[in-house]
Amino acid sequence: MKDELPKLPMTSTSSSYQNTESKITGVTTIQVKYMNEITQTLELLSGARVSYTVYDGLGRERSSSTEVVDDNGNVTIPCYSDDIHGSGSYSGTIHVQDNYRLRVYHPQTGSDVVGSFSGEFATDCGQQIPVQASFKMSHVFKRMSQTISKSRSFFQEQRGKIDVHIEWDVDNSFYCGSLPPFISPWCSDGGDDVIVIKDRPGADGYPDSHIGGPYGDFVVAHEYGHAMHAKALGGNVASGECPSPHYLDGAHNLQCAFSEGFANYHGAVGVKNGNIYVNDFEQNEFYPAVRGGGDPDDGSIIEGAVAAFLWDLTDPSNESHDGADYPGSYVADIIKTCKTDGSRANGVDHLIACFQRQIPSYSGYFDTRSSSPSSFSESATEPGSWNRTDVKALCRKNLYGENYDGPPLTVSVSDPVNLDEGEQGTWTASTNLSGASYTWFADEGAGWFQIGTGSSVTWGKDFISSTITVDIKVEAVKGSETASAQTSVIINNNDGGGGCNGVTPNQICP
Ligand SMILES: [Zn+2]
Incomplete structure (x- = not known):
C-alpha cells in the first residue's frame, strides 16, 4: 500500500523573476523529532507531513511543497539561490497526518500542526537542522501509525483513514462507533468513525492521561482495534452493549465481551514494543471475573477472557494446553465471515462454532445465550495445522478454567x-x-x-x-x-x- 505523498513538483508561485537565474546549490535537511515526556527520550516523527515554502533573497515566495518525513525522520529542502539576490530562506510547518491512514488533530482548533521552523540557506544549506514538534499530538500520531502498520501486517486487513483527536474534557478514551449512538458529544460532529484519546490525568482511576507510557500505547492500539473491527471486518455487530464502566475482569455480557475482547486482543498485538497486557492474557489473569453482574466463572461474558482466548489462538503453542499457532488473518477471516443461523456472530460462543467447525456444547456453557444456534457457516481458510481439539482446549481453558485433552476415547x-x-x-x-x-x-x-x-x-x-x-x-x-x-x-x-x-x-x- 502506498502511504506516502508523491514527490510533488516544485510549484513556482510567480513568473515575474525571469531575469534572475536560480540555481540549486544543495539541500537542507530538516530532521523532525519530539520529546517523549514520559520516557524523556527524543523520538523521530516518521510518517508525518512537512509543508514548506522557499523564498528568494528579498523574501519573495518562490516555491512550496509537501513531503512525508522519512524513516530517519528527515525531509530535504532544495536550497534556493539566484545570481542577483544570492541565497534565500525557507519556512515550514509539521502536520500529524498522512495520506491514507491517519489524521490527528486538536479538537478545538481542528489543526493538525505540531510545529514550525524557518531558516536561511546561507547558513543551513548542506546541514541537518533539528526541529522539535510538540509532544502529545505527535506521540499519538507516532504510536497510532505504528499500530496501523502492525495491524495491517498481522491481520492482513486494512481500513480507511481514521480521524483521531485528543480531548481534555472526557473521562475515558473511545472509538465513537463502539458506543451506543449519540452517547457522546465528541462523536456527533465528526461522525462515528472517530477515535478520542483522553488527555486528562486521573479521571478514570488511572494516574496518567492516555498519552504516553505503556498504558497509553495500549489504549491507542485498543481503540484502533475497534475502528478496524468496524470498517475492515465487515462491521462490529456486537458494539454498543457494554455497561459503563466496564472492565477487563468484569462479567458483563456476550456482546460486550466480544467487542471489547477483540479490541483488547488487538491492543496486545498492535503495540510495537513492551505491551503491558501480553503476560496477563497469556496467564488469563482476568478469569474468573471479580466485577460485573454476571457469573464470574462464565468467561464468554468476560472481555479479558475472550481476549486471552483470541491471543492463544495466534501466539505460539507455548503452553501445555495451547496447541494452536494460527495466523492473525485466520482470526480476521472468521470474524468477517462467521454466521450462526444466518446472522453475523455476536458473541464468542458463535465464533467458537466457526473456529472449531462444530456447534459447541451449551450444557453448562454460554449460559446467557437464550438458545443455542442450530447451524453455522464461515468461509475462512483453515490453517494447515488446524485441529478441533486444539481450539476446544483453548476455549475450555480460557473461558471456563477447564482442561480438555480431546473427546473421551471409545x-x-x-x-x-x-x-x-x-x-x-x-x-x-x-x-x-x-x-x-x-x-x-x-x-x-x-x-x-x-x-x-x-x-x-x-x-x-x-x-x-x-x-x-x-x-x-x-x-x-x-x-x-x-x-x-x-x-x-x-x-x-x-x-x-x-x-x-x-x-x-x-x-x-x-
Ligand atoms: Zn473498547
Missing part, C-alpha cells in the same frame, strides 16, 4: 459372535480417535489371557468336548486415555472333529 468390537470348533474368528476394534494402540484378550472361564495386538485379531479353538462361551476383549490406549470393549462368543462343539458339521440347532456354520 472403542467397540465387531462380530463374529458364533464359531465352530476349529474355526478361526477375526474381530476388529473401532475407536473414535485415530492413533490408538490395542491389546486383545480371551477368557474361557478361568481368567483373561492375551491373544494378540493391533486393530484386529484372529483366534479360534480346536477340539472342545462341549460347546463353550468365550469372552473376547480389546483394550485401547491413546495417550493417558484407555477404553475397552468385549463380546461373548459361542464356540460350538462338533463332536470332537474340527470344522462345521451343522448337526445341532446351536451350530452356526458359514
Whole structure:
C-alpha cells in the first residue's frame, strides 16, 4: 500500500523573476523529532507531513511543497539561490497526518500542526537542522501509525483513514462507533468513525492521561482495534452493549465481551514494543471475573477472557494446553465471515462454532445465550495445522478454567459372535480417535489371557468336548486415555472333529 505523498513538483508561485537565474546549490535537511515526556527520550516523527515554502533573497515566495518525513525522520529542502539576490530562506510547518491512514488533530482548533521552523540557506544549506514538534499530538500520531502498520501486517486487513483527536474534557478514551449512538458529544460532529484519546490525568482511576507510557500505547492500539473491527471486518455487530464502566475482569455480557475482547486482543498485538497486557492474557489473569453482574466463572461474558482466548489462538503453542499457532488473518477471516443461523456472530460462543467447525456444547456453557444456534457457516481458510481439539482446549481453558485433552476415547468390537470348533474368528476394534494402540484378550472361564495386538485379531479353538462361551476383549490406549470393549462368543462343539458339521440347532456354520 502506498502511504506516502508523491514527490510533488516544485510549484513556482510567480513568473515575474525571469531575469534572475536560480540555481540549486544543495539541500537542507530538516530532521523532525519530539520529546517523549514520559520516557524523556527524543523520538523521530516518521510518517508525518512537512509543508514548506522557499523564498528568494528579498523574501519573495518562490516555491512550496509537501513531503512525508522519512524513516530517519528527515525531509530535504532544495536550497534556493539566484545570481542577483544570492541565497534565500525557507519556512515550514509539521502536520500529524498522512495520506491514507491517519489524521490527528486538536479538537478545538481542528489543526493538525505540531510545529514550525524557518531558516536561511546561507547558513543551513548542506546541514541537518533539528526541529522539535510538540509532544502529545505527535506521540499519538507516532504510536497510532505504528499500530496501523502492525495491524495491517498481522491481520492482513486494512481500513480507511481514521480521524483521531485528543480531548481534555472526557473521562475515558473511545472509538465513537463502539458506543451506543449519540452517547457522546465528541462523536456527533465528526461522525462515528472517530477515535478520542483522553488527555486528562486521573479521571478514570488511572494516574496518567492516555498519552504516553505503556498504558497509553495500549489504549491507542485498543481503540484502533475497534475502528478496524468496524470498517475492515465487515462491521462490529456486537458494539454498543457494554455497561459503563466496564472492565477487563468484569462479567458483563456476550456482546460486550466480544467487542471489547477483540479490541483488547488487538491492543496486545498492535503495540510495537513492551505491551503491558501480553503476560496477563497469556496467564488469563482476568478469569474468573471479580466485577460485573454476571457469573464470574462464565468467561464468554468476560472481555479479558475472550481476549486471552483470541491471543492463544495466534501466539505460539507455548503452553501445555495451547496447541494452536494460527495466523492473525485466520482470526480476521472468521470474524468477517462467521454466521450462526444466518446472522453475523455476536458473541464468542458463535465464533467458537466457526473456529472449531462444530456447534459447541451449551450444557453448562454460554449460559446467557437464550438458545443455542442450530447451524453455522464461515468461509475462512483453515490453517494447515488446524485441529478441533486444539481450539476446544483453548476455549475450555480460557473461558471456563477447564482442561480438555480431546473427546473421551471409545472403542467397540465387531462380530463374529458364533464359531465352530476349529474355526478361526477375526474381530476388529473401532475407536473414535485415530492413533490408538490395542491389546486383545480371551477368557474361557478361568481368567483373561492375551491373544494378540493391533486393530484386529484372529483366534479360534480346536477340539472342545462341549460347546463353550468365550469372552473376547480389546483394550485401547491413546495417550493417558484407555477404553475397552468385549463380546461373548459361542464356540460350538462338533463332536470332537474340527470344522462345521451343522448337526445341532446351536451350530452356526458359514
Ligand atoms: Zn473498547
